Amino acid sequence: MLNTTFLNKQFKNPIVLASGILGVTGAGLANIIKIGAGGVTTKSISLEPREGHKNPVMMGNDHFFLNAVGLSNPGIENALPEIAKLRSLTDAPIIGSIFAGTAEEFGVVAEKICTGPIDFLEVDISCPNVGAEFGRPFAYSTEAVETITKIVKTKSTVPVIMKLSPNAWNIAEIAKAAESAGADAITAINTAAGMMIDIESRQPVLSNKVGGVSGPALFPIALKCVYDIYKAVKIPIIGTGGITTGRDGIAMIMAGATLLGVGSAMYYNKGTCFSKITAEMEEFMKAENITSLEEIRGTAH
Amino acid sequence: MQPFTIKISKIIDENTSIKTFYFDYNLKSQPGQFVMLWIPDVDQKPFSISFDDGKTFGLTVFKRGPLTEKLFELNLGDRVGITGPFGTSYSIKPDYHYYMVAGGYGAAPLGNLAERINGAKIDFIVGARSHDLLLFEDRLKKIPNLNLHITTDDGSAGTKGRVTDVLEKLLENQNDDKRILVTCGPELMQTAVLALANKYDTKCEVSVERHMKCGFGVCGQCVVDDLGICTCMDGPVMSRTIANQIFELGKYHRDKTGNIIKF
Numbered sequence: 001m002l003n004t005t006f007l008n009k010q011f012k013n014p015i016v017l018a019s020g021i022l023g024v025t026g027a028g029l030a031n032i033i034k035i036g037a038g039g040v041t042t043k044s045i046s047l048e049p050r051e052g053h054k055n056p057v058m059m060g061n062d063h064f065f066l067n068a069v070g071l072s073n074p075g076i077e078n079a080l081p082e083i084a085k086l087r088s089l090t091d092a093p094i095i096g097s098i099f100a101g102t103a104e105e106f107g108v109v110a111e112k113i114c115t116g117p118i119d120f121l122e123v124d125i126s127c128p129n130v131g132a133e134f135g136r137p138f139a140y141s142t143e144a145v146e147t148i149t150k151i152v153k154t155k156s157t158v159p160v161i162m163k164l165s166p167n168a169w170n171i172a173e174i175a176k177a178a179e180s181a182g183a184d185a186i187t188a189i190n191t192a193a194g195m196m197i198d199i200e201s202r203q204p205v206l207s208n209k210v211g212g213v214s215g216p217a218l219f220p221i222a223l224k225c226v227y228d229i230y231k232a233v234k235i236p237i238i239g240t241g242g243i244t245t246g247r248d249g250i251a252m253i254m255a256g257a258t259l260l261g262v263g264s265a266m267y268y269n270k271g272t273c274f275s276k277i278t279a280e281m282e283e284f285m286k287a288e289n290i291t292s293l294e295e296i297r298g299t300a301h
Numbered sequence: 302m303q304p305f306t307i308k309i310s311k312i313i314d315e316n317t318s319i320k321t322f323y324f325d326y327n328l329k330s331q332p333g334q335f336v337m338l339w340i341p342d343v344d345q346k347p348f349s350i351s352f353d354d355g356k357t358f359g360l361t362v363f364k365r366g367p368l369t370e371k372l373f374e375l376n377l378g379d380r381v382g383i384t385g386p387f388g389t390s391y392s393i394k395p396d397y398h399y400y401m402v403a404g405g406y407g408a409a410p411l412g413n414l415a416e417r418i419n420g421a422k423i424d425f426i427v428g429a430r431s432h433d434l435l436l437f438e439d440r441l442k443k444i445p446n447l448n449l450h451i452t453t454d455d456g457s458a459g460t461k462g463r464v465t466d467v468l469e470k471l472l473e474n475q476n477d478d479k480r481i482l483v484t485c486g487p488e489l490m491q492t493a494v495l496a497l498a499n500k501y502d503t504k505c506e507v508s509v510e511r512h513m514k515c516g517f518g519v520c521g522q523c524v525v526d527d528l529g530i531c532t533c534m535d536g537p538v539m540s541r542t543i544a545n546q547i548f549e550l551g552k553y554h555r556d557k558t559g560n561i562i563k564f
Contacts, residue, residue, distance in 0.1 A: 022521035022531075024559040031529030043521070043559075051557040055345035056337075058515050059384075060302050069520065074559040082559075089527070198382060200306035203341035267302075267519050270534070 001282055004038070004293060006236055006258050007159045007184055009093050009119055011038035013278045014253070014293060018240050018263030019044055019097040019122060019163070020069065026085030029094075036274030037262070039093040042083065044124040046099055047109050049075035053129070054207040059196060060215060065264040066196050068129035068211035071099060076112045087117040095161065099124040101134050103147045111155040121156045123148065126165035126190035128212045139165035139190070142177040149181035159184035161238065164225075166192045166218075171225050172232035179233045187238040187261060188225045192218060214264040218242035223255050230256025230298055244268050246280020253293050254300040302517065304339050304382030309375060310357065316433055319406060320373060321351060321361045324383070328358040331390030332414035333485075333508060333538040336360070337516045339382035344368040347513050349485070349537070350386065351409035352416070361409040361436065387516045389538040391483050391506050395420040398477040400503075402464050402494050403427045404486025408436040410508060411485050415444050422477075423447040426467050428486070432458035465493045472501050480504065488564060492551035498541050505541035511554055522559065525549055 002013035016039040017023065017032045023043035032040050052072025059066055073079060076098075086094060096118035100106040110121060125148055126139035138144035145162065152160050162178040164171055166189040175186050191212025196205040204210070222241025229237055239252035240261025249260050265273040290296055311323035328336070330353045338360065339345035346368050352359030364373050372381070391414045399421050403411045408427050415423055425447050429435040432453055441449050450467050451459025460467060468482070480501075484494040485508040498505030511523035511532040523532035526549045530536075535543070544550060553563045 021519055022524065024521040024555070025524050025526065025529070027527045027529035028521050028524035028531075029529070030527075031524070034529070049558040049560060052514075055514060056304075056339055058519060059304070065519075069514065072514075072522075072558055078558075078560050085526075089529075196303070198304060198306065198341070200380065201341045201382060205304065207342075207344070264519070267517065270518060 001285060001291065002278055002293065004259060007120065011093060011259065013038040014259045015249070015262050015274050015277055016095065016238065016259050017041055018261035019124060020067070021263035021266055026082040026089065029086045030089035032274070033090045033092045035271055036278060037092070039095060039259070040086070041095040041122055041261070042079070042097050043073050044071055044097040044099040044127070045073050045076050045079045045109065045113060046071065047076055047105055049073065049078065056206055057208075059205050060264070060267050063215065064194070064213050064217035065215035065267050066194055066206065066211045066213055067191070068206045068208035070208060071127060071130055076109055080113070080116045083116040083118060093119040095120040095122050097122040097124055097163075099127060103144070103151050106148050107151040107155045110152045114155070114157040118158055120159050120161055121152065122161045122163055122187055123152055124163050124190070126163050128165065128167060128191060128193040129208055129210070137165055137167070139163075139174060140168045142174055145174050145177045146181040149178050149183045153182040161185040161187050163187040163190055165190045166221050166225050166241070172228040175229040176232050179235050183235060185236045185238065186229055186233065187240055188229050189222050189241045192221060214242060215267065216242050216244060219248055223251060226252060226257050227255040227300065231301065243277065244273075246277050246284055249277050249281050250284055250296065253297050256298040256301070258297070302384060304384045306380045306382050308378050308380050310377065312377065315361060315436055318364045319361060319436065321359045322372070323352070323357050323359045325357050327355055328353055328386055330358060330386035332393070332417050333390035333410050334386040334388050335516075335537065336383050336385035336387065338368075338372070339384070340368060340371050341382065343371045345382070347387075347516060349410045349508075351413050353413060361406060363406050385516060387533055389536055391538050392481065393418055394481060397421055397479045397481045398475070399423045400468060400471060400480065400482045401425045402468055402482065402484040402486070402490070404464060404490040405429060405434070406436060407484070407486030407508070409485075411483065412437040412440055414483065415441065415447060421446065424450065424471055426450040426452065426464045428452040428464040428490070430454045464490060465497060468494065469497055472497065472503070481506070484508065488551055495541065495544055495550075499545070505544070506538050507544045508537045509539055509544070509547070509550065510537060512557060522555070522557075
């Protein structure tokens with residue numbers, strides 16, 4: 001019932017682990033498949049190892065989750081054995097996520113990660129938490145998005161997915177730019193810039209002071225972005241941002257998403273997070289006599 | 302899950318590099334669990350809970366980096382941010398004979414456990430490099446039904462040698478049908494205890510320490526091979542069955558980037 005085809009690849013259900021959550025090791029990612037996700041996205045990988053920001057790097061409450069991990073990762077050379085390990089532990093589709101400081105470096109990392117057994121390449125040009133180091137995210141500029149998409153496309157041997165930011169005021173135009181530069185799909189959205197202050201100590205909670213908002217508060221923003229992008233492009237969308245229930249997932253499909261990125265729901269529902277969403281989606285579909293997600297994709301338009 | 306800011310109510314010098322910080326707060330923790338301690342503008346790290354009587358809890362801290370150095374400068378009434386308690390805890394089975402094996406500041410959660418099991422017979426084996434680094438000797442001596450066995454690397458107190466040598470002798474010489482080994486301390490010591498639990502087919506619980514960022518199962522930094530489970534939520538306390546399935550136990554752990562570091 002939830003079987004989904006995305007760029008000619010079969011997913012047992014449309015839920016994919018969003019990049020950044022629990023994606024440090026191959027075994028950790030394989031466990032995500034075991035507990036119900038249809039596919040996984042690795043944590044974003046860079047050319048060199050990165051320690052990320054000091055703690056606290058994440059915090060949450062009932063309404064939102066906030067993080068600024070600072071893109072910690074072991075670097076592409078050390079990440080490749082983890083991806084190989086992941087492939088040995090699961091048949092589920094793997095989305096490799098990369099980021100870099102320059103367009104050229106995106107090309108280098110793309111070429112290297114494609115030597116591993118990934119099915120798709122997600123290009124993270126939208127992390128809001130490393131501005132001090134890398135400047136404004138590339139995802140705010142149509143020119144930068146075009147340049148990076150073109151370079152990555154020439155180096156990648158798998159379909160390329162560009163991950164966009166809700167902090168850009170014109171996300172649909174940016175998605176169009178990515179599409180015209182050759183992107184195969186869009187992930188929308190990354191986190192929205194935000195912060196949290198501890199009023200007793202009178203200080204920001206995160207060591208990076210500002211971070212990215214995800215969780216339930218991000219959901220309506222993500223839904224609107226996906227809705228706008230679906231109108232603007234023909235390539236498929238991984239709708240990501242604040243999905244914690246089956247009803248959220250169905251709404252995201254109705255806005256036009258093909259796959260559903262789920263991350264912070266791990267904070268809200270722990271081990272049951274993926275199976276809860278898929279069970280609730282199936283329950284709704286049975287009640288409404290919907291036999292496939294294709295029937296309801298984009299019906300909100 | 303936002304940090305709550307609380308005041309230090311008591312500070313005890315355990316030895317030259319270890320202090321216990323007490324907070325008058327009902328943490329509702331179980332022995333073996335941990336909290337994240339945050340000092341704004343410095344850092345936030347996990348610390349195991351060494352005392353909790355429902356009114357006050359304590360953290361026993363070894364001075365080893367910027368966060369703990371800053372903590373050691375704080376005074377009574379100064380505030381820190383706490384999140385937690387997090388993680389799994391040791392079993393409480395008053396009808397069992399406990400063999401507690403603590404190395405170094407591994408005595409922190411086990412001392413807490415020993416004080417909170419009413420009625421169980423306890424053999425508590427605590428090891429340290431030398432007598433001056435030994436933790437909780439006085440606290441442990443006050444617990445009824447507890448036999449204290451001390452080992453030191455240099456022989457300055459108790460038996461010179463390893464905690465596991467003492468443990469094996471006890472296991473060989475004592476006859477009891479309900480035994481449980483619980484351990485906390487350096488990983489290679491814990492894997493040696495686990496090996497003895499396997500050899501004598503005894504219940505066992507170990508406490509696995511991995512680099513943690515969040516403490517609540519989201520960052521993925523403390524995931525262990527090949528099970529892929531988080532040490533912060535499915536641990537730190539793990540049963541013998543689970544521990545035996547952790548391929549990396551005693552072999553390697555990971556740094557802040559996620560890279561493998563061999564023991």
